[in-house]
Every structure is written in structure tokens, then in C-alpha cells.
Amino acid sequence: xxxxxxxxxxxxxxxxxxxxxxxxxxxxxxxxxxxxxxxxxxxxxxxxxxxxxxxxxxxxxxxxxxxxxxxxxxxxxxxxxxxxxxxxxxxxxxxxxxxxxxxxxxxxxxxxxxxxxxxxxxxxxxxxxxxxxxxxxxxxxxxxxxxxxxxxxxxxxxxxxxxxxxxxxxxxxxxxxxxxxxxxxxxxxxxxxxxxxxxxxxxxxxxxxxxxxxxxxxxxxxxxxxxxxxxxxxxxxxxxxxxxxxxxxxxxxxxxxxxxxxxxxxxxxxxxxxxxxxxxxxxxxxxxxxxxxxxxxxxxxxxxxxxxxxxxxxxxxxxxxxxxxxxxxxxxxxxxxxxxxxxxxxxxxxxxxxxxxxxxx
Amino acid sequence: xxxxxxxxxxxxxxxxxxxxxxxxxxxxxxxxxxxxxxxxxxxxxxxxxxxxxxxxxxxxxxxxxxxxxxxxxxxxxxxxxxxxxxxxxxxxxxxxxxxxxxxxxxxxxxxxxxxxxxxxxxxxxxxxxxxxxxxxxxxxxxxxxxxxxxxxxxxxxxxxxxxxxxxxxxxxxxxxxxxxxxxxxxxxxxxxxxxxxxxxxxxxxxxxxxxxxxxxxxxxxxxxxxxxxxxxxxxxxxxxxxxxxxxxxxxxxxxxxxxxxxxxxx
Amino acid sequence: xxxxxxxxxxxxxxxxxxxxxxxxxxxxxxxxxxxxxxxxxxxxxxxxxxxxxxxxxxxxxxxxxxxxxxxxxxxxxxxxxxxxxxxxxxxxxxxxxxxxxxxxxxxxxxxxxxxxxxxxxxxxxxxxxxxxxxxxxxxxxxxxxxxxxxxxxxxxxxxxxxxxxxxxxxxxxxxxxxxxxxxxxxxxxxxxxxxxxxxxxxxxxxxxxxxxxxxxxxxxxxxxxxxxxxxxxxxxxxxxxxxxxxxxxxxxxxxxxxxxxxxxxxxxxxxxxxxxxxxxxxxxxxxxxxxxxx
Numbered sequence: 042x043x044x045x046x047x048x049x050x051x052x053x054x055x056x057x058x059x060x061x062x063x064x065x066x067x068x069x070x071x072x073x074x075x076x077x078x079x080x081x082x083x084x085x086x087x088x089x090x091x092x093x094x095x096x097x098x099x100x101x102x103x104x105x106x107x108x109x110x111x112x113x114x115x116x117x118x119x120x121x122x123x124x125x126x127x128x129x130x131x132x133x134x135x136x137x138x139x140x141x142x143x144x145x146x147x148x149x150x151x152x153x154x155x156x157x158x159x160x161x162x163x164x165x166x167x168x169x170x171x172x173x174x175x176x177x178x179x180x181x182x183x184x185x186x187x188x189x190x191x192x193x194x195x196x197x198x199x200x201x202x203x204x205x206x207x208x209x210x211x212x213x214x215x216x217x218x219x220x221x222x223x224x225x226x227x228x229x230x231x232x233x234x235x236x237x238x239x240x241x242x243x244x245x246x247x248x249x250x251x252x253x254x255x256x257x258x259x260x261x262x263x264x265x266x267x268x269x270x271x272x273x274x275x276x277x278x279x280x281x282x283x284x285x286x287x288x289x290x291x292x293x294x295x296x297x298x299x300x301x302x303x304x305x306x307x308x309x310x311x312x313x314x315x316x317x318x319x320x321x322x323x324x325x326x327x328x329x330x331x332x333x334x335x336x337x338x339x340x341x342x343x344x345x346x347x348x349x350x351x352x353x354x355x356x357x358x359x360x361x362x363x364x365x366x367x368x369x370x371x372x373x374x375x376x377x378x379x380x381x382x383x384x385x386x387x388x389x390x391x392x393x394x395x396x397x398x399x400x401x402x
Numbered sequence: 403x404x405x406x407x408x409x410x411x412x413x414x415x416x417x418x419x420x421x422x423x424x425x426x427x428x429x430x431x432x433x434x435x436x437x438x439x440x441x442x443x444x445x446x447x448x449x450x451x452x453x454x455x456x457x458x459x460x461x462x463x464x465x466x467x468x469x470x471x472x473x474x475x476x477x478x479x480x481x482x483x484x485x486x487x488x489x490x491x492x493x494x495x496x497x498x499x500x501x502x503x504x505x506x507x508x509x510x511x512x513x514x515x516x517x518x519x520x521x522x523x524x525x526x527x528x529x530x531x532x533x534x535x536x537x538x539x540x541x542x543x544x545x546x547x548x549x550x551x552x553x554x555x556x557x558x559x560x561x562x563x564x565x566x567x568x569x570x571x572x573x574x575x576x577x578x579x580x581x582x583x584x585x586x587x588x589x590x591x592x593x594x595x596x597x598x599x600x601x602x603x604x605x606x607x608x609x610x611x612x613x614x615x616x617x618x619x620x621x622x623x624x625x626x627x628x629x630x631x632x633x634x635x636x637x638x639x640x641x642x643x644x645x646x647x648x649x650x651x652x653x654x655x656x657x658x659x660x661x662x663x664x665x666x667x668x
Numbered sequence: 669x670x671x672x673x674x675x676x677x678x679x680x681x682x683x684x685x686x687x688x689x690x691x692x693x694x695x696x697x698x699x700x701x702x703x704x705x706x707x708x709x710x711x712x713x714x715x716x717x718x719x720x721x722x723x724x725x726x727x728x729x730x731x732x733x734x735x736x737x738x739x740x741x742x743x744x745x746x747x748x749x750x751x752x753x754x755x756x757x758x759x760x761x762x763x764x765x766x767x768x769x770x771x772x773x774x775x776x777x778x779x780x781x782x783x784x785x786x787x788x789x790x791x792x793x794x795x796x797x798x799x800x801x802x803x804x805x806x807x808x809x810x811x812x813x814x815x816x817x818x819x820x821x822x823x824x825x826x827x828x829x830x831x832x833x834x835x836x837x838x839x840x841x842x843x844x845x846x847x848x849x850x851x852x853x854x855x856x857x858x859x860x861x862x863x864x865x866x867x868x869x870x871x872x873x874x875x876x877x878x879x880x881x882x883x884x885x886x887x888x889x890x891x892x893x894x895x896x897x898x899x900x901x902x903x904x905x906x907x908x909x910x911x912x913x914x915x916x917x918x919x920x921x922x923x924x925x926x927x928x929x930x931x932x933x934x935x936x937x938x939x940x941x942x943x944x945x946x947x948x949x950x951x952x953x954x955x956x957x958x959x960x961x962x
Contacts, residue, residue: 093861093865094864094865095861095864095865114864114869115861115864115865116864116865116866116867116868116869120865121865121866122861122862122865124858124861124862125858126856126858128856128858128859128861128862130859130862130863130877131859131881132880132881132883132959141863141866141876142865142866142867142868144867145867145868146867189862189866190865190866193866193867406771407767407771410763410766410767410771411767411771413763413764413767414763414764414767414768417760417761417763417764417841418764418782420838421782421786421838421841421842422786424794424797424798424801424838425786425789425793425794425797427797427800427801427807428793428796428797428800431800438805439800439803439805439806439807480691481691481692481695482692484688484689484690484691484692485688485689485691485692487688488684488685488686488688488689489685491685492681492682492684492685493681494681494682494684494685494686495682497685500689500692500693503692503693503696504692504693504696506696506700507700508892509891509892509895509896510895510896510940511895511896511898511899511900511916511939511940511943512896512899513899513900513901513916513919513920513936514704514707514899514936514939514940515700515703517707517919517923517932517933517936518700518703518704518706518707518936519699519703520923520929521703521706521707521710521929521933522702522703522706524929525706537699538699540695540699541695541699541700544692544695548692595788598788599788602788602789602790602791602792602793604791604792604902605901605902608901609920609923618790618792621792621793621796622792625796625799625906634796638790638793638796641790641793642789642790642793645788645789645790646785646788646789649785649788649789650781650785653781657777
């Protein structure tokens with residue numbers, strides 16, 4: 042396996058004064074399912090379009106499989122794209138859409154037909170050959186777009202929020218299907234999405250982007266458990282932020298004074314220096330426990346009162362006000378149904394190992 | 403979106419020069435102190451304008467054109483507004499055919515419209531004159547007025563009218579209190595452009611008007627006489643300037659209150 | 669009874685729509701359809717003398733039309749000139765519409781006004797300006813003489829078919845620009861990117877995607893240029909001379925000084941039939957051709 046199949050070297054893309062992509066370097070492995078994740082306007086789509094060749098970088102170089110493609114036009118690149126709106130040509134039918142990009146590959150008629158047949162069965166579109174774009178559902182269009190790109194056997198498949206237009210159930214199905222497809226054909230996927238669940242559930246690695254820069258690049262579970270900064274912690278999943286400051290260091294632990302709650306010794310994974318005043322402690326809602334009685338075997342157990350609850354089926358979310366701090370925390374739990382536990386006094390318990398220390402910027 | 407294409411830009415600029423320069427020769431030679439429209443230019447003068455000003459047939463023809471134009475544009479706008487409302491608000495059987503029928507006069511050689519109108523008018527035993535000209539102009543202006551009004555009406559959320567009905571207004575009250583004020587810029591644009599079309603129209607007037615010439619017919623009749631050309635140039639220059647002004651005003655009205663560029667269609 | 673009608677009215681969009689359409693449709697039937705049908709009827713009658721028409725059915729006028737070489741050659745010339753005009757106008761306007769649709773980002777409204785403004789300025793004056801330019805003592809000749817490039821006026825430009833073609837192509841430019849622009853502007857840009865992504869060069873993308881998708885505009889432009897120009901009267905009269913004379917000239921004479929209404933009606937009907945059939949064939953062929961390319 043080639044560890045540096047795609048090399049993005051110090052790429053910047055400026056639109057006038059706006060730095061859509063700001064000095065990004067990434068290496069993507071062969072056969073990897075790689076996601077670019079971020080809010081709209083973070084530069085993820087621009088980066089994808091730079092890979093496809095629709096935009097050319099202001100600075101930096103781009104290599105795919107060891108070949109410098111920085112200045113190559115899109116039709117000369119070993120990449121193919123699945124567009125956000127699918128971009129199915131409305132004036133030709135499904136099979137002609139799929140054959141559209143084959144003409145230039147110099148295949149024989151038999152090879153051509155075989156490829157089309159293969160890809161049609163791969164995306165389960167047999168029987169739809171003669172249909173036109175306006176006779177297809179959203180999911181079918183998505184499959185045509187996928188087939189049209191895959192039939193050229195690109196080295197890299199670029200996907201620009203391909204599931205965004207589908208309803209939730211179909212999206213979940215397609216996520217699974219896309220993941221299996223990628224594993225079975227082994228083509229490198231670069232997948233752009235703003236949906237963190239999608240990125241986390243499908244990808245081998247995820248790059249979280251914001252304001253043209255990469256905030257964190259790691260495996261999905263790392264992103265969730267060990268975010269590098271407030272942005273990632275806030276963007277991936279739900280969390281509660283408590284302000285504080287650091288005191289003395291003790292090896293890989295550090296003393297933290299959390300506002301109005303007291304002093305605690307917690308993990309210092311990011312190696313934050315002692316006596317930093319602007320510190321944020323991130324605690325996930327599901328890491329906390331809510332109960333009627335004080336939990337003495339937990340590191341922290343705080344008296345609180347329930348302000349509101351919302352029931353989600355697989356879990357219940359509590360919005361609680363902790364005594365002494367002027368802040369509402371979100372706590373989620375799978376063990377309560379909302380009938381018996383809706384209002385009143387309670388205790389919120391936290392384990393020190395679940396406190397992630399982040400620097401405010 | 404594409405970045406840049408200089409050769410296409412240069413071509414586009416030349417194309418627009420080709421489009422605009424010929425018409426500009428009219429005002430240019432209207433100030434030229436000569437009876438011939440040729441180079442070299444022989445000096446600046448207002449005398450063609452004075453010449454034009456002193457001719458009473460010009461004003462008679464102008465009055466005829468204004469009369470016909472006002473009636474034609476008002477009637478076409480009313481017809482077109484009703485039709486536009488029908489096409490934008492309702493889905494009905496035969497809507498495509500009806501739409502084509504209303505637009506058809508725009509797609510048929512004018513000379514054939516003119517000839518057919520002569521045939522029916524004379525068969526009915528009437529005399530040619532300004533009445534058939536006005537009727538012909540209404541027929542010819544209605545498609546344009548309807549396209550203008552459809553694009554205006556389409557730009558509005560029908561929920562505004564629904565809200566009015568919901569708040570207790572009847573259909574008539576809703577039209578006057580909500581729809582009409584919203585459509586007003588479009589209606590005025592339709593009146594202005596309808597007037598311009600009628601004012602500039604030549605063929606129908608030429609075939610149907612008999613002895614009462616409209617302004618374009620007056621100009622046409624003068625073109626045969628070389629000596630009379632210069633004052634036609636002066637008249638033409640004034641018409642071009644006035645028309646451009648009115649059209650720009652209409653465009654401004656059409657875009658009023660809707661910033662979207664795609665609404666800018668005729 | 670009244671309540672029943674009222675209920676019916678409230679329920680039916682058809683009734684409401686046609687109520688609003690009544691004036692437009694009455695106008696269409698009385699001022700357009702009936703007169704045209706009557707004209708077709710007249711084409712089967714015979715003019716006896718100045719004021720008398722024989723109303724018995726005959727197809728002699730059609731036979732007469734096709735037996736007069738003057739008329740058939742004028743018809744042929746009308747169609748030929750319009751055909752060239754349509755082609756030239758489309759070809760020259762397409763790049764402009766393309767540029768404005770795909771490259772212009774700022775001040776699009778300004779460009780749109782520029783495209784459509786000539787559309788509204790007096791047709792007669794637009795044609796007249798070409799008389800000034802192309803005439804024997806016109807802008808081109810007097811300009812070239814003043815510059816010393818020629819000593820005698822060039823006579824071949826004015827009063828010819830060429831003059832008619834140039835003038836009409838200019839006069840109808842806006843009618844090509846607008847539909848072309850509208851159809852090009854509608855094209856989803858990601859389709860063009862998809863084609864590039866699938867290995868096509870810019871030129872191939874144009875032929876396989878952009879042009880086929882702009883066909884509604886192309887066909888629209890063909891319709892609104894070809895049909896009216898076949899019947900154009902002003903331009904051939906003003907700049908065409910004898911060489912540039914078109915069928916409209918004869919129609920006008922039959923209804924004017926010659927006073928043979930049935931013969932004029934025959935000419936008009938044949939003109940309409942010719943344009944209608946040719947337009948349909950051209951639109952169909954254009955569509956088929958591009959389907960093969962794509």
C-alpha cells in the first residue's frame with residue numbers, strides 16, 4: 042500500500058481576499074476512505090475541487106500516485122467526481138451517461154459493454170438503462186453518478202456531499218452501501234461532508250476543517266475521544282464546556298481549577314502549560330450520570346435541578362442547572378424513561394477521566 | 403463558473419459595437435451641416451431640427467401615433483394582465499395551447515397579420531383607417547405585455563394574496579389592495595413598452611391606415627425624397643433618444659422590488 | 669341554482685382560468701384566427717375586376733402562383749435570404765450569449781440591458797441607419813473616398829441581397845441573443861464540470877453537453893428570426909433594390925396597386941406554409957443531429 046497516494050503540499054487557494062484553503066498539507070493512503078469534514082464555508086469543497094482540477098491552487102503542489110497534477114486540467118486527471126447535485130446529463134439516458142466518459146479510454150466495444158454491465162450491477166441499476174434523469178429518484182440518480190464515475194476506474198473517487206439530498210433512511214442505507222463498495226473495489230475515496238456522524242461512521246480517517254485550515258486529522262474515534270481544540274470538540278458530537286484555569290503540573294496530569302466547582306487533577310493530553318488562565322473543560326453529555334442520590338463513588342457529584350427533559354427513544358436528554366454555577370449542562374442517559382424522572386432535585390456525577398482539557402484561543 | 407476568456411470578451415465587445423454604432427449615425431448626421439449623409443462631416447448645425455419643427459404634418463402624425471399607442475397599450479395591458487394572472491395562478495386544461503395562442507402573433511410574419519386584417523375588414527364592409535390599425539396593434543402588443551407581466555407576477559409569493567383572503571378580504575379587494583400595488587411596476591412597464599411597440603410599428607399601419615399616417619409612415623413617405631431626408635434624421639434621432647429613455651425607465655420598473663437578475667427577461 | 673353555479677365556479681380552476689382568458693382568446697379568435705382562415709378562403713376565390721370578386725371555389729390561383737417564375741423565384745429568394753440571416757445571426761450571437769452566460773459575473777443586468785435595448789428601438793430607423801451606411805454616398809463609400817482608399821463609390825453593396833442579409837442580421841440580433849442567453853444561463857454549471865471530469869476537453873464538452881442543452885434557445889431563436897424575416901417588407905424595400913426584392917413586395921402590390929386580393933392571399937398562405945414546414949424540419953433536424961453528437 043502506498044502511504045502517500047495523494048500528496049497535498051502546502052496548498053492555498055485564495056478568492057480575492059478570502060483564503061478558502063490556507064496552507065494545507067495532507068497525505069492520503071491508497072485505498073483509504075478519507076473524509077473532509079467541516080461547516081459550510083470551511084474550504085472542504087474547495088479542497089476537493091482542487092483535487093478534481095476545477096480550481097487551481099494559488100500556492101502549493103498536488104501529487105497523485107507520485108505524479109504532479111497541479112497544473113493538469115480535470116479531463117487529464119486520474120480522479121472522478123460524484124457531484125453534490127449528481128449532475129446527471131438531462132439530455133441523454135442512464136446508459137449514455139455512464140458511457141459518457143468511456144469514449145476517451147480507447148476500449149473496444151466489448152470491453153466497453155462489459156464495464157457498463159459490471160458497474161450497473163455494482164450499483165444495482167440493471168433495468169434502468171433507458172431512463173432519463175427526470176425519471177429517476179434521488180437515490181437512483183446518486184447511483185448513476187457513482188456508476189458514471191466508477192466506470193472509468195479512477196485512481197481516486199471524489200465525493201462532494203453525495204448523500205446530502207437524500208432522506209434520512211435512504212442516507213443511512215447508502216452510507217453502509219458506499220462503505221462496502223469502497224472496501225470491495227479498493228479505490229481511494231475522498232469524501233466531503235458537513236455531517237459529522239456520516240464522516241465518523243464511514244471513514245478510515247477524517248480531516249476536520251475550519252476557516253481554510255485543518256483543525257485535526259485522525260481516526261474517527263480519536264476525534265471524538267481526544268479532540269485537539271475547542272472547535273473539534275464542539276463540532277464532533279455534543280459537549281459541555283466549563284471554564285477554568287490550570288495550576289501545577291504533575292507529570293502527565295495537571296491541577297485544574299474549574300470555575301465555582303473547585304480543584305481537580307486531570308489528564309493533560311495536550312500538554313498545556315501550568316498557570317494558563319484560559320482553559321476549557323469539555324465533558325460529553327453521556328459521560329455524566331444523573332441520579333436522585335449523591336454518588337459517593339464518583340470523583341465529582343454535584344447537586345443540581347432538572348430544568349427540562351427531551352425524550353429521544355434510545356436516550357433521554359436532561360438540561361440541568363448545577364448549584365453554584367450559572368450554566369445549564371446537558372446530560373444524556375439511556376437508563377431513564379421520561380415519565381418518572383422529569384423535574385426536581387438531582388445529582389450530576391462526573392469521572393475525572395472524562396474531562397478533556399482544551400486551550401481557549 | 404469560468405474564470406476569464408479574453409478572446410471571447412474582445413469578440414463580445416466588437417459585437418456590441420456592431421450592434422450599436424449603426425443606429426448612432428442617425429443622431430450624428432442630424433447635426434451635420436449638409437443635406438447628404440456622407441463624410442467628411444461639414445460642421446455642426448441645428449437647422450435640420452428647426453426644419454423638422456416647422457413642418458405641421460410631423461405633429462399631425464405624432465398625434466396619430468400617440469393616440470393609437472395609448473389606446474393599444476392600455477387595452478393590451480388589461481388583456482395581458484388577465485391572461486398572465488390565469489397562466490401564473492391556475493393549472494388548467496389547455497393552458498399550453500392557450501399560451502401559444504396568445505403568443506402566436508409574435509411568431510407570425512407581420513405582413514400576414516396585416517393582410518388578414520385587411521381581408522376581414524374589407525369583407526365586413528368597413529373602410530381602412532386608424533381603427534383597424536389600433537386593433538392590429540393591440541393584437542401585436544399583447545404577447546409582449548403578457549411576457550412582461552408573467553415575469554413580474556411569477557416573482558411574487560402567492561401566499562401574500564392568500565394571507566389577504568385569510569384576513570377577510572374578498573377576491574376583488576385582494577386584487578386592489580394587494581396584487582395591484584405589487585404588480586404596479588410591471589403594469590407600468592407593460593404600458594410603456596406596449597406604447598413603444600405601437601409607436602414604432604410600421605407594417606400594420608402601412609397596410610391598414612388608409613390616409614391617416616402614423617409617425618413611422620410619415621418617415622417612410624419622406625424617405626423617397628433625398629432633400630427631405632435630413633429632417634427625418636432629426637426626427638429619428640429624437641425618437642431614438644426618447645425611446646431609449648422610456649425603455650430604460652420600463653426596465654427599472656420591471657426590476658423594482660426584485661433584485662434577482664433572472665427576473666430580468668422580456 | 670345560483671348556489672350550485674357558485675360552487676361549481678369555486679371548485680373549478682378551469683372555469684376561473686378561462687374567465688380571465690376570455691378577452692385574450694376572443695381577440696385571438698376574432699382578430700387573428702378568423703382573419704387568417706378568411707384569408708385562406710380568399711385564396712380559393714377569383715378577382716374579376718377592381719371591386720368584384722367571384723366567390724366560387726377554385727385552386728387556379730395556386731396553379732397560377734407556381735406557373736409564374738417571378739413569384740416562385742421571389743418565394744425561393746425570401747426563404748434563402750431568411751435562411752442565411754438566421755444562420756449568420758445565430759452563429760455570430762452564440763459566442764456573445766455564451767460569454768455573458770458563463771463569464772460575466774458582475775453587472776449582469778447591465779449586459780442584459782445592452783443585449784435587449786436594440787430590440788425596442790424603432791425597427792424602421794434601425795433599417796434606415798443601414799441605408800445611411802451602405803448607400804452610394806453613404807458612410808462606407810464616403811468614408812473610404814475621404815480616406816483616399818477608393819476613388820469611385822462601391823456600388824455592389826447597396827441594393828443587393830447582401831445588403832438585405834447584413835441589415836436583417838443586425839436588426840434581428842437581439843432576437844437571437846436573448847433566447848440563447850436564457851437557455852445557456854439555465855445550464856447547471858456542474859454538468860459542464862462533470863463532462864470535464866469524465867475526460868472531455870473544453871471543445872468536446874461544448875459539443876456533447878453545452879450545445880445540446882442550449883438547443884431550446886437555438887430552436888427558439890430560429891423560430892423568432894426565420895419566420896418573421898421571410899415576410900419582411902421594410903428591409904428589402906429600403907436596401908434591397910431589385911436584386912434584394914422578396915415575396916412581401918408582391919403581397920403588398922396585390923393588396924395595393926394591382927388589387928388582386930385572392931392572388932395576394934395565395935402568396936401569403938404559401939409563404940406561411942413554407943415557413944411553417946421549413947421551421948419544423950430545421951428544428952427537428954437540429955435536434956436529431958445533436959442527439960447523435962452527444
